[in-house]
Amino acid sequence: MKIETERLLLREMTQEDYPSLAAILQDEQTMYAYETPLSPAETQAWLDRNLARYKADGFGLWAVILKDTGTMIGQAGLTWQSIGGSSQVLEVGYLFNRSYWGKGYAIEAARACKEYAFSTLNSSEVYSIIRDCNVASMNVAIRSGMLARGSFIKHYRGLDIQHLVFSVKREHDRA
């Protein structure tokens, strides 16, 4: 699997990406919406979970590579998530290295993931599930064509945390 955009390449992560992944997931400021940065063991489990997703689902969170330099600057991709009920929805997710924030990379990657969901996976609707305080993430969702649809309480690390549900339907996609 490879997705190419103007400035970015999205591809499956491998074990060699661990240091770039750790730079994102072990950074306190980056992980503010996740309560706490991940430990090395949790970072490895995160990577393993995505390697398993590639096999089981054919997709997951992918490495985002800056084409100019070959550097892994973030992760973006598609995962199955629950929004409170029993059914699963396809989520566009994104987490970027703080050094590369504010350059439009997350929006560029999110749009490409949405397009992949619609065109390649033939999905009719894609979602982003965002903690109520995570304005930067909401802005990315909105700029990739999504609207807020509702909210629910997500149980995470023993806490009940309010999350907003954003989505865009294929037939309404104007992005």
Ligand SMILES: CC(C)(COP(=O)(O)OP(=O)(O)OC[C@H]1O[C@@H](n2cnc3c(N)ncnc32)[C@H](O)[C@@H]1OP(=O)(O)O)[C@@H](O)C(=O)NCCC(=O)NCCS
């Ligand atoms: C959420 C996250 C990925 C957003 O990243 P980001 O760097 O702010 O996103 P982008 O750069 O794509 O877009 C943000 C800004 O870049 C601007 N931008 C767009 N295209 C641009 C370009 N070509 N050049 C420069 N800036 C550009 C946008 O206008 C936007 O500006 P705004 O802040 O005024 O809205 C980042 O904050 C992050 O990694 N957070 C931690 C992990 C996380 O919480 N993930 C989401 C979980 S739900």
